[in-house]
Amino acid sequence: MSSMVFFKGMGLGASLIMAIGSQNAHVLRMGLLCQHVGVTVLVCIVCDMLLISAGVAGMGALIEQSPLLLELARWGGAVFLFWYGLRAWRAVLANDSLAVAAGSVRIPLRQALTTVLALTLLNPHVYLDTVVLLGSIGGQQPVDSRLWFALGAGCASLLWFLSLGYGARLLAPLFARPLSWRVLDGVVGAVMWSLAGALVMS
Known part of the structure; x- marks a missing residue:
């Protein structure tokens, strides 16, 4: 029984975490740059595990009952995603995007940490x-199985972000060309703006 609940949590967690979004795009970018990958991946994993645990413990039902919290999260997230998308589009057009692609610009640790925290917690x-x-799904499981569900979902997050962050190096030959970085920034910008638009229209 516990193993079935564990894999159920892992499957549902993977289906949600692997979707294209701001967090995944940022982890991929940091992995390609080979900068602060460990910190970036660790923040994503820890935040996911804490949020999943809080949701299974009952916070998810509490948030659903608060229209004010949902509205604040919707508009705050839309503004942040629009701003991050604007940064990505500026990188496509700016000359300094070539310097970033060449790896000559080192991102400070504090900036890398605050960016991944913002992308995770403000989204x-x-x-x-x-x-x-x-x-909500985990909360519907039997009380003695909820921990296994949360562990399964957390394990999906662990495996995904480790693979995305450190596996990005396999794409390094492709991104040795500045044009590839411009395409990536363009895709990131489009994803951010589409997510912001979806929030506003929801």
Whole structure:
């Protein structure tokens, strides 16, 4: 029984975490740059596990009952995603994107840490996926199985972010060309703006 619940949590967690989004795009970028990959991956994993645990413990149901919290998360997340998308589009057009592609610009650790924290904690999709959705499904499991569900979902996050962050190096030959970085920044910008638009229209 516990193993079935564990793999159920892992499957649901993987289906949500692996979707294209701001967090995944940032982890991929840091992995390609080979800068602060460990910190970036660790923050994503720890935040996911904490949010999943909080949701399974009952916070997901509490947030669903608060229209004010949902509205604040929606508009705050839309503004942040629009701003991050704007940064990505500026990188496509700016000459300094070539310097970043060449690896000559080193991102400070504090900036890398604050960026991944912002992308994780200011994105309402993270809360909807982990706290609300996974939390509500996990909360429906028998009391003695909820821990296994949370562990399964957390394990999916662990495996995914480790693979994405450190596996990005396999794409390094492709991104040795500045044009590839411009394409990546363009895709990131489009994803951020589409997510922001979806939040506003929801």
